[in-house]
Amino acid sequence: MAIHTDAPARERVHPGGSRRTPVSYLVLVLLALFAALPVLVMVFNSLKSNYEIGANPLGFPTSFEFANFVEAWVQGNMGRGLLNTVVVVSGTIAGTWLCAGPAAYAMARLDLPLRRGIENYLYFVISLPVQMFIVPLFFLWVQLGLIDTLFGLIVIYVALNTPFSVLLLRTFLIGIPRSLDEAARIDGASEWRVATRIVLPLSLPGFLTVGLLSGLGAYSELLFCVTFLSDPELFPVATAFLNFSQGYAQNYGLVNAAGVILLAPLVLLFLALQRRFISGLASSGVKG
Template sequence: MSALTAIRARRERSVERPPGGLGRTPVSYAVLVILGLFAFLPVLVLLFNSLKTSLELGTNPLGPPSSLDFSNFVEAWTRGSMARGLGNSAILVAGTILGTWLCAGSAAYALARLDLPFKRGVETYLFVIISLPVQMFIVPLFFLWVRLGLINTLFGLIVIYVALNTPFSVLLLRTFLVGIPRELDEAARLDGANELQVATRVILPLSWPGFLTVGLVSGLGAYSELMFAVTFLLDPAQMPGATSFLQFSQGFTQLYNLVNAAGVIIVLPLIILFLLMQRRFIAGLATGGTKG
């Protein structure tokens, strides 16, 4: 309860933040427009060029297309085996999210609300693990995966992603679970709810924003991750969208209309998702944001 009011108070304060002062805003807007163009124009060129014919690309390399030609998308979809790539991405993302929810959710529940021995030890372990660079373990992990037959499998990559996402997710979810007042589950138990019902009917509905953030960060990571994907998946049939796009772009250099169309297809789900749930995205990435 007190946590909720604190959050609300902070939100109100940020709405009432000091106005810029009238004389100063034109400069601010000028700088912001320049920065905004720097950030966005390149993305716009990606979109423009994906709609051009090869002929137009030569005469009009960066401007808007003279007509909307969607044939690049059809060609990129088939020649880039994008159905397969995005299908693999979907499996990776879903597996990573579910695995992280399961591992991190149950561990956070134990840390926050159960009588776990060596609590401090587990927490210290998590903090150490979070600050370990992947280079510290990627070499032995690769050869371990070879021996276990997990190399070149989506399942093997999902296990790695789950392991990478779990530590920070546990710490994030724990703060959500600790904030839920104990009187609530005690009341539910008095009404005759069993442990499972307490967890799913009382705790989960109150901590879903935490789970959503964790799912968003780990799913986004699984969709975009590069180093483990290019190292652990060598068979094109197993590659997710991003890495098979990389292969495609290296096979068709300078066919910017075709390759850019494939690129637009890859980022479309991200953009839509982002525009739908902007605030949570930004909060989530700021929490898990250690990606270089």
């Protein structure tokens, strides 16, 4: 049989199943520019004086004001804020893992009664606006003595992140074959051993994704910080922006410099863990 060499070459197919076409590359470039340009403008403005920001808010800086970073660090008390943020973020991630992990395992791997009702309840909870809980929660925290404590703030963040984390982890755990559990139980393994020695190692990308999402949420949250904390020595770094107002005026050079300082750890963390983060999201989103 003759082979036609002039046949058009097949389009290259991505391992995920999508075709790589010039249109798809163009869309990706436009989306990348849409996401990167505001960050680039913030970096430019962090190197400008207030006068230059007003005269040239979107352009390249003509004079580099590196003193903005030093002044923002000192005036915003960002060193102390970063230490408080490390405590809050670490506590939120650990608490979310401890609360969401067993719940997701029970919903995904065990014959749990009323499983559908619990799942619908979690969907209902995550659809509620968090602002409606502030007033009753504030009076409850006063009675419990948790106002002006980082532990009280961590408990709030864990409660806010757990419902969505349970649903995300459950979707990920469903994709792990049940035959592995059954084989281990036949060999005499207890439920604890099945969970910790078999399911947990296979679900680490899911736990990493949940940890990153809950940690990022706690890192950038501001509303509950300023509501439940009044001691400046306990403020996380996200509240540093409140220190750059002078009456009704705003020092935009310091605001942008603080934004760059605040964004740098997130960018470095994402670049270091992007493969695991994206694979965890993809795995949890495809299965279930």
